[in-house]
Amino acid sequence: MANDEVYSCLQEMNFPMSIEGFIMANSLVDQSLNNLQKSGLRLTKQRKAMLEVLAKAENPLSAEETHSKLESATCDLVTVYRSLEQFERIGVVQLGVRENGTKVYCLSHGHGHHHHLTCRACGRTERVDLCIGEELEDVGRSYGFTDLSHVMEVFGTCPECQGGS
Amino acid sequence: MANDEVYSCLQEMNFPMSIEGFIMANSLVDQSLNNLQKSGLRLTKQRKAMLEVLAKAENPLSAEETHSKLESATCDLVTVYRSLEQFERIGVVQLGVRENGTKVYCLSHGHGHHHHLTCRACGRTERVDLCIGEELEDVGRSYGFTDLSHVMEVFGTCPECQGGS
DNA sequence: ATATGTGCAAATTCTTTGCATTAGA
DNA sequence: TCTAATGCAAAGAATTTGCACATAT
Numbered sequence: 001m002a003n004d005e006v007y008s009c010l011q012e013m014n015f016p017m018s019i020e021g022f023i024m025a026n027s028l029v030d031q032s033l034n035n036l037q038k039s040g041l042r043l044t045k046q047r048k049a050m051l052e053v054l055a056k057a058e059n060p061l062s063a064e065e066t067h068s069k070l071e072s073a074t075c076d077l078v079t080v081y082r083s084l085e086q087f088e089r090i091g092v093v094q095l096g097v098r099e100n101g102t103k104v105y106c107l108s109h110g111h112g113h114h115h116h117l118t119c120r121a122c123g124r125t126e127r128v129d130l131c132i133g134e135e136l137e138d139v140g141r142s143y144g145f146t147d148l149s150h151v152m153e154v155f156g157t158c159p160e161c162q163g164g165s
Numbered sequence: 166m167a168n169d170e171v172y173s174c175l176q177e178m179n180f181p182m183s184i185e186g187f188i189m190a191n192s193l194v195d196q197s198l199n200n201l202q203k204s205g206l207r208l209t210k211q212r213k214a215m216l217e218v219l220a221k222a223e224n225p226l227s228a229e230e231t232h233s234k235l236e237s238a239t240c241d242l243v244t245v246y247r248s249l250e251q252f253e254r255i256g257v258v259q260l261g262v263r264e265n266g267t268k269v270y271c272l273s274h275g276h277g278h279h280h281h282l283t284c285r286a287c288g289r290t291e292r293v294d295l296c297i298g299e300e301l302e303d304v305g306r307s308y309g310f311t312d313l314s315h316v317m318e319v320f321g322t323c324p325e326c327q328g329g330s
Numbered sequence: 331a332t333a334t335g336t337g338c339a340a341a342t343t344c345t346t347t348g349c350a351t352t353a354g355a
Numbered sequence: 356t357c358t359a360a361t362g363c364a365a366a367g368a369a370t371t372t373g374c375a376c377a378t379a380t
Contacts, residue, residue: 040359041359041360042353042354042355042358042359042360043354043355044353044354044359044360044361046360046361047360062344063344063345064343064344075361075362076361076362076363077345078345078346078347078361078362078363079360079361079362081344081345081346082346082360082361083360085346086360095264097262097264097266097316098262099260099262099314099316100268100370101262101266101267101268101344101369101370102266102343102344103266103344103345115301117301117304117305117308117310119310126308128301128304130297130300130301130304132295132297135295136280136282136293136295136317136319137319137321139282139293139295139319140282140319140321143282143291143323143324144323144324145282145284145321145322145323145324146321146322146327147321147322148319148320148321149264149319149320149321150317150318150319150320151262151264151316151317151318151320152301152315152316152317152318153315153316153317154301154302154304154305154313154314154315154316155313155314155315155316156302156305156310156311156312156313156314157310157311157312158308158309158310159308159309159310162311205334206334206335207333207334207335207378207379207380208379208380209334209335209336209378209379211335211336212335227369228369228370229368229369240336240337241336241337241338242370243336243337243338243370243371243372244335244336244337246369246370246371247335247336247371248335251335265345265368266344266345266369267368267369268369268370331380332378332379332380333378333379333380334377334378334379334380335376335377335378335379336375336376336377336378337374337375337376337377338373338374338375338376339372339373339374340371340372340373341370341371341372341373342369342370342371342372343368343369343370343371344367344368344369344370345366345367345368345369346365346366346367346368347364347365347366347367348363348364348365348366349362349363349364350361350362350363351360351361351362351363352359352360352361352362353358353359353360353361354357354358354359354360355356355357355358355359
């Protein structure tokens with residue numbers, strides 16, 4: 001089957017994303033699942049579903065948001081909180097904080113380390129590759145601190161949301 | 166009265182900080198109070214007390230922490246929340262977020278823009294002058310975003326808290 | 331005089347904890 | 356089999372809201 005046949009086939013069935021996106025997301029999920037196992041965490045259908053949600057999301061998601069994107073009854077919100085915490089501990093996801101203090105998570109792999117530009121009004125998010133995390137953490141090390149991590153987020157009002165009050 | 170007389174006088178009375186620190190903190194408070202007025206906010210004894218607390222603090226403080234450093238019954242915790250929010254709106258204080266999502270505030274003026282290195286265990290904080298806020302916000306502007314702000318914090322375990330579990 | 335700020339109480343939102351049950355390795 | 360993971364319910368921390376009263380301009 002040739003590539004363009006695949007494309008038109010997908011188009012006919014209203015496949016909800018690009019094939020590249022699909023393959024990318026799947027390999028991200030696989031990579032992450034591998035990491036879970038290597039770290040001694042168990043592979044459950046709930047965790048798989050969460051990783052799929054995170055892989056498809058272009059934005060970092062809060063626990064609530066992740067939960068609401070799961071098919072209903074996939075799992076409890078508490079499980080999402082607990083799993084995201086574990087994922088972060090083993091480095092499968094990256095933790096961020098919104099301006100209002102909400103914790104948000106995105107998959108670490110495939111994207112590399114990055115940060116976000118978030119619209120205060122509508123939540124629209126753009127990826128920002130600029131980062132001085134290493135330099136910051138070096139400063140931390142120079143003070144004798146260990147286990148360094150950092151949080152960096154940019155907020156603003158996006159073009160569509162300007163002009164509102 | 167000569168400078169050294171002032172110093173020994175202060176020393177005798179157990180003055181709780183250096184005279185330089187005192188003058189600095191006071192001018193910071195005055196500057197901030199001016200800004201309140203210019204912005205149309207009212208000058209109350211509660212707000213003055215909060216600004217004094219923030220001026221003396223070397224760390225960014227949460228609303229709770231600010232409140233607990235006020236003489237008891239200076240004002241309600243709710244008032245602290247509301248005032249800090251106003252202060253941030255007019256730019257008198259700078260908003261930060263701890264890793265756990267708690268919002269923290271420090272005076273904007275006198276310090277210049279800066280960030281913090283915070284110990285997860287004991288809360289000890291060091292000042293970090295490294296910042297790429299301008300660059301980050303430029304990226305934001307390039308996407309058409311306005312009213313840009315950013316949050317950047319570094320976390321770790323400080324030397325004293327290492328070795329604990 | 332009048333809009334802004336304050337205090338108190340209660341509501342909300344986000345997140346964590348306890349414990350019995352389920353299910354991966 | 357045996358420990359980690361889950362669900363449910365409930366607790367907890369941080370923050371916000373409503374409303375009557377007080378106060379700065």
